[in-house]
Amino acid sequence: MRKRKRMSTGRAVLAVATAAVLGGLAAPAAQADGWGDTVITKVAVGNVAVGTTQAKTFQVSVTASDDSGIKGADMYLEGPSYGYLQPTGAVRCVESSADATTSTCTGTFTVDPRVDFIDNSPAGTWYVNAWIDANDDDYVNADKAGSFAMQRYSKLTVNASPEPVTKGKTVTVTGVLTRANWETGSYAGYTVQPVKLEFRKKSSDTYTAVKTVKSGSGGALKATVTATQDGWFRWNFAGTSTTPPVKASGDYVDVR
Template sequence: MRMRATLGVVTGAVALTALAIPAAQADEVHGDTTISNVVVNGGKPVVVSATAKKTITVTFTVKDNSGVKSAMAILWHGSDFDHSDSGAVANSSDHYASCSAVSATTSNCKATFDFKPGYNTINAVAGTWKVWGIASGKDADFVQKDNVRTFKVQRLSKLTANAAPEPVTKGKTLTVTGRLTRANWDSAKYSGYAGQPVKLQFRKAGSSTYTTLKTVTADSAGNLKTTTKATADGYFRYSFAGTSTTPAVSAGGDYVDVR
């Protein structure tokens, strides 16, 4: 196997670790080694806040008829692995996964990875990421694939709602304001998510179900504002369905006493 230095990943002006890992072409299979059952972050999107490091776990299964020797995973974003624009290597000292044999031919492997706002997590790389994987058997068989699993990396979202006036006379107009924001990894702050459709919802006192009243579009700063009629005691909230780069979020219900 030839060697290549890979994942000299640059996020802004910050370079991640460059690893020398065995690979000659995009995907290679030599012998009967397989990688399967790849699970990233328990199957959930990786949601990263504006400032805090997010550590996630990746698990996978490796099989080889001679037994499993070693395995590695790298998380990456970009058009192709050799030109990735961000990534993460395992937190272990040698960047390999920890593998435990469950039989003579099968091992379960695990590794943790860090997502750091402003480092390998910048606004431009929110969305779909991939898992590069390599594993080898004790007989020198190996498999290497650039994409054994895709997953989402998203910017944490926040949403508020406030209905006024409180209390209000039945039949009178209520004004409901709020703001939709999401993590800005480049500035380490939360910025308005402009132009997004957000539902205004109402839950009558004593009920457990919200009903959508209308859809409001967030302005250039993420602000929301609309009016509705006061009909009964209950809770008003805004609810955002999410996008590929930003998770769904609902504001806490704001209770209004209707008299």
């Protein structure tokens, strides 16, 4: 008789996972097992950016097929360090209108940085582990069926001065790049990161890169340019694996 892989309750598994990390155990390699012709064809989940005070709810969808159709599913998420999440309710499977052998099963997850994270170590690549049951008792149990990034929410400011400015004179553009610190519950400067200074002239809808600088102490940004025409300056950060991209709102400069 086949035995189903048990999915433990959140707090118990969190304690075990934390102990494993502290003991230096390596994460298991990607693997899958099953019975019959049940297969996972798609896993859909976007990157999740988490701030310091608000819980974030998101969905994970797993599409699977079997010649008898899909009966149900379960899933859980694992990340770096002690990262672990279970669905907030039952995973719901909806049969495809075009193909009765295929269903998309969706789980809803909520992550609260004040409860689920004690430091920043869970930031990075997370994996979707899924169990799919078919109507004829076929099944597939897939570890690391899909992946996404759990990221520390980022903020970016901009200020261009003086305003107004005489044509041909120097404009100084400053700003600060920060990201969520889950350990302290506040935002901290993100240093030594390349950030683009961009300009959009008054008659255009498109920003153009002017120069790239690296963030300094406290995430500080500073660049100087020559004033040539009216328009908006902004900073544009491309993001990293642990921090999402962010663009500052444009700051208008009147050139006279």
